[in-house]
Amino acid sequence: MRRRLRPVWRRLLNMDYRAFAGGVFIALLTGCPDRQTISYHKDVYPILETNCLECHKPPDGEGYLKTHLSMEAYQSLMKGTLYGPVIVPGDSRKSIFNMLVEGRADASLRMPHLRNKRLTAQEIRILRLWVVQGARDN
């Protein structure tokens, strides 16, 4: 029994090493894109500034007047709307902010409203990753 188990264990061990090495190699090749750290100031704010700030800016932005959501600063974004926060740090699925830009609510609520503009897939991904990574003021 012992004699038979040892070679099997060794074979498995060797296989694990190979699988691990292969995984590392593939990760290095692809650059682990979803592991990049998203910066609020470098990555997120420029997207908000271009696409959202025209409406979500106090005192008379249309979106601000309707919901009181200001995207002028990190603190006001995290404060959310009249009805409460729109971002759940670490959980983009349950964040209303991501829900509305990704079109997971009624089509009439999809953001941004402005000139029927849509965020690109890359912009949506950046916003999602930022929330998943904790929606930090970094």
Add this chain to the structure above:
Amino acid sequence: MFAARNTGIAGTAAKTGCFLCLLLVLFSFAPAGASNLSKIEISENSGNYRVRMVMLIHAPARYVNSVLTDYKHIYRLNPAITESDILPSPHSGAVRVRTRMEGCIFFFCRNVDRLEEVREVNTGHLQAVIIPEQSDFTSGSADWRIQPVGDDSEIVYEAQVTPAFFIPPIIGSYFVKRTFAEAVITSFARLECIALIKAGLDTRSRQYLADATFGATDIDTMQAAMLAGEDPSAHSRPTGAGYKIRDTGCDGGCDQSGGGC
């Protein structure tokens, strides 16, 4: 189906997790609150779950009704809702509301899809029927009755659902009821909070209109004067004397996880 993909101990654990997820979201459209909950009854019979709740909500009935019928923003009522949509109904006077909810217990998560046909029978009376073909339920329905009680509202909520996915037959009823109660308390607190905010906004805008039209007039006095056929501007008060607005305590919005103000 989910149940068919899991076998052995891991499968049983996953199934149990799914069952608890389900309980978190099963009646999640139903708000309830611990301090306001007058009565709650939950029962199960051959896979069919029934719930009956009587609640007192500290918000005016018309605003509670308006929040409940604001189907576009249904996601505001429950943090477990990750997707929602309004679809046309072939029946007049009804709308179809599609929701996807996510529930997790420990590491076990699952999505539950539901398509309901909702109809406002009359003011303060809503009925919803699940469309089984596009839901994770073989059947289901819900009935809401909202009655004003002074400045507050009493809600009687009755629902029954039969899930279309596997649920383990044996589970501690105490744990199940506790988990379920926690989920509905969040929904209830949100309903109350949003209704109060809407009431506050409405009062402010009506007061603003009254001020702009008749000078700084207390809105209640103005309405009474108009009903009595008097000149509302005769009841002006000094500007900045303060409006008679109910203190909602919700100026900071509703809490994302707890749901309350």
